[in-house]
Amino acid sequence: MQRIPSPNRRALLQGAAAAALATTLPVGSALAAPARPVGPVGSRLTLPSGLQTGDVTSRSAVLWSRASGAGRLHAVLHALDADGERVSPRGKGKGHGPITLRGGWARPETDFTARLSADGLPAGTFFETEIFFEDEHGRRGEVGTGRFSTAPGRRSDGAHTFVWTADTAGQGYGINPDVGGMFGYETMRSLAPDFFLHAGDTIYADGPIAESVEEPDGTVWHNLVTEEVSKVAETLQEFRGRHSYNLMDENIRAMYAEVPVIATWDDHETTNNWWAGEVLEDDRYTVRDVNTLAARGRRAWQEYQPIADPRAMSRGSGFEPTRIYRQIERGPDLDVFVLDMRTDKGENTDGLEQHETSMLGEEQLQWLLRGLRTSKATWKVILADLPLGIVVPDGKGQESIANAEDGAPLGRELELARLLSGIKAQKTKNIVFLTGDVHYCAAHHYSPERAAFTDFDPFWEFVAGPINSGSFGPNEMDMTFGPHVDFQKAGPTMGSPRDGTGQFFGRVEVAPQGEAFTVELIDANGDVQYTRTLTPES
16 A cells, blocks of 8 residues: 655644643543633634635635634735745735735624635635734734635646545544544645545534543543533534534644635534434434424534635624535636535435435536536536445435435436436536545446446546544445446444544545546545546547
8 A cells, every 4th residue: 555645643643733632621621612712801812713714716715714702804815936935916026915805703693703705816826824803992813824725727737636535523533632633634634735625524413422432342532522512413502512623623723724625514514314304203302303403503514614605794694594515616627516415305215216306406406517518627526425326224214315226216316317317418528526424435437338327428436534433334336327346445333533544535636737637545544545547538
């Protein structure tokens, strides 16, 4: 196995990260309501959850942070040249000032989170960022620093790289200072990717995190804990507390300060395998109406992700759901299409309906086909929060698109069949699906020559995760769309993230001019498990 260079990772993690975590919060400590930070009267505002940049394109970026109290978000962007010297971001040479921006207000109504949109940025430019809040008296608070690069505006001579994964803080495995916290994030950061795709299950709202967890081999896993993560999330504040908990991890904070995020959601941002209209039969919940839980979970997710929300930015308060599915243009070589496979997902039946049942919904399906058809990028990545051909049972039904029957498409598979046949009909080439969800890594090639449904062009799907959750799998495959398992690897069932060998992420390198698309599946220690290079079709 090839090993990705990650200098002094273990020393770094077990030293700096663990020490910072341990001195901040001793093992087993129970913090009261970290999502409601209140500092001493007269103290300057701090950044208790760090900072993030997200949805970065050739011309724009969203900047996010969270304050310790009420204040207005500000950002200063310094453009750098190849030598690291500050230059004018408008192309006028040295000596011109940075870009200064003012965003929305951090208030209790948004859990003191705020964001701003930086538009009209120059393409292919590296920025150092300074983020801070000013209180109502105009006093500047703590300054957080980060960096990001806008995507190239034209074909460049350099390669583009990004990483993706899923599943953070699941199965009771939270922040463990004994192992250096969520060190898989540090491994990803050390590769200096241009951006990061989180394929969902960004939190586990339905998975309480206790002070200790017994691992399958009897070893005891120790967690930092907070009040909000001690039970299933039901109130808005409990959902928020799940997000702020993950941002207590030094590895996540360091990565998010340097690597722009593009995220989607899946089920655990609300509760396991949910669908709209479901009524829970789970004694852990006093709120059984999933629609109520999903609305609260979506609001908390949106507040904590660096995703544009024009209404919140313009008014500084109030809430309106942001459309989660979206297209992120990353220059001439790459477009990223982010799916939302949860909002319009139908009930988890056996999936054998003769009529089409919903996963994407008609509006999103047509949006995706149109975006793929009009995209001028060489490679089109579809970030899906659910795999296409993996069977994922849910009691007597199926959580997955696949229905465990290898014949002609039925139920949700009919919607996928329309998507794939539509892509073929409009002659869109060079599509790659990236996903997570199933807690193991895999590479699947889909081809009509092996399939019951044949009206589609061959394509690849790559699966990565978990990054800090229990391991599972591998699962069975449904042959309706003819998948071939080129590779798969799973950790032990309910295995912990302790040694990193059952935790996975993917890395993609898009070669200059888009001439190759290389995928690596890597464990949390940086060891490459699998490599596949694709070449574009014209």
